[in-house]
Amino acid sequence: MSADPSQVSPAGGESVDNGRPPAAGAVAPVDPRLLVRQEGFAGYWSEFGRKLSSGELGSLPVVVGLIMIAIIFQMRDSAFLGAENLSNLFVTAAGTGLIAVGIVFVLILGEIDLSVGSVSGLAAAVFAVLNVQHGMPEWLALIVALLSGAVIGALHGFFFARIGVPAFVVTLAGLLGWNGLMLEVLGSNGTINLDDSGLVAGLTNHYFTDISAAYGLATLGVAAFFLLSLRDSRRREAAGVPSRPFSEIVLRTAALAVPAYVVAWLFNQYKGLPLAVVIFLGVVVVLDFVLRRTPYGRKVFALGGSVEAARRAGVNVAAIRISVFALSGTMAALGGMFLASQINAANQSSGAGSLLMNAIAAAVIGGTSLFGGRGKTWSALLGVLVIQSIASGMALLGIASAVQYMITGAVLLAAVVIDSLSRRTQKSAGRA
């Protein structure tokens, strides 16, 4: 990658051999020999190929994996790709997926949050006790439950960022401690049933039955993506910095539109657009915006790259760390509400079992690096779809959960192997 002085610049006779380029202003800041992207679509394609070969796989492995999973299960049981199964699959995925979105933020910091399962169970218990046993209005109980998740997360963040306890240990303590508190809150009877026509129950059983809802949301998303990309491209052109060619914007929009409309059509074949999916997608989109487009998100990534560099650049390291753990706790609580909504109860096994591992696995399978500094909220969506597809397909085929765990474990291992290998390839290609 580094400039080889023996090479001759193709940019028309301008020599850089002596390492003393001519006067300032006469030279483009970009070395013309390197990574010159061709104009138009051909350039896009060659850039894509170069990225692949240098290990920047992005979402490609997980998308390929999803397609393979779909093909395999569909061949075994034709109900797998049916509208009912897929619709249920998306709704069931929302709870774990929301927790995984919080995990993505923590992973980008290069840390881990092991407490999310317990926090989600505790939040459900807090909600159930306040609403059912103390008669607090549902919306207020919901807010209190989410806030308790935020406070717990901030507490983890405080111990990690201010006291200096490794996040792994703090949240491991949280895993045990908050599970204990949940059992305490639930009391002796162990299960509290929720109002089955209430707000929280509606989180996973409300569907927008009008077919225009699903198509409308798909149209809105695709149109917004297209117009924002176009506007960004225009602004870049006006400012004289490289911009995406129009053909690439159209291609990307099409790549988004196809799955969006297919899924919308599927939802309409069954009960309509599920509320759970709307909320999950909304959270993913909003937090994706926060991560990639705001100074806050930039600081989160900076901490994942180099804590010392971020500190010297004036980033308040402790505040960012605490806020990320608070966000993770909040998302765990929100996910807990969806999981409680599915069974319409808070019970002693809320947030237990494979939930924690599934949430972390979802983030990693989706392409968020365990090594910190790289990740997207979309990986939570893709990853949780993989995990839920396997679970759903296995359930259809009547395979025992023992096998299901082993297969999910193997998929997680594969994802981590891909992450490690792509990181190594990126290093050798000089792009890690």
Place this chain on the structure above:
Amino acid sequence: MSATPVLALRGISKRFGAVQALTDVELEIHAGEVVALVGDNGAGKSTLVKTIAGVGPADEGVIEWQGRRVTVDRPYAAQELGIATVYQDLALCDNLDVVGNLFLGREIVRAGVLDEVEMERRARELLATLSIRIPSVRIPVASLSGGQRQTVAIARSLLGEPKVVILDEPTAALGVEQTAQVLDLVERLRERGLGVILVSHNMADVRAVADRVAVLRLGRNNGTFEVSATSQEDIVSAITGATDNAVTRRAARRRPEDGSDATEPREGGVR
């Protein structure tokens, strides 16, 4: 060169427990001047840099900024004055691209949202005026060579429009070509009228770009030399302490080869 130095240190002393790290150190930097700060390991270079950068304030002594007495007790205070420091270990985030690194901590924001277009435009502009060559401003800095990373780190320090730039060992661990790139950049900083403090071990670099050399030895000033009028042996002997007073320095200047006899200069290899 203006009469009033842009930055002047008067009688700086600093103590760490039982160690007197700096004693009565004086240093002046004028606009458009490159001052090399040299000295052996443990001579107090880093401590002095830290007092200027506000990381480790001095116990005694006065810092004058454009003739005015100032207090530099925090890194932020130094940045506010116009002192930018580029540390040896670069302090770049490998996972962020060049634009992200340049603007880290001072992102350009439009309605609460990062203005990537404006940042990219300014990044290109800045890199162009400094004649910095990198493959693309949108690749992670991890993929840049050591010299390119160093130039990005220096460019980054210039975004705050500083008047004095402190470069801590900018060419350590760089190859020949990359060192030349960084030295070019140092000269361009001087052309822009900045005062540059160049902390270095490398005599060849110092002689290549510095106007004056300030030598520290055991936490004290051990002479300030005009580079054009001084031989390398004189500087080396001031660093190593082969000469401890003005008389032997004068003697050494008349017979340059004698300077290196008393003690084998440690910097000898870079001549």
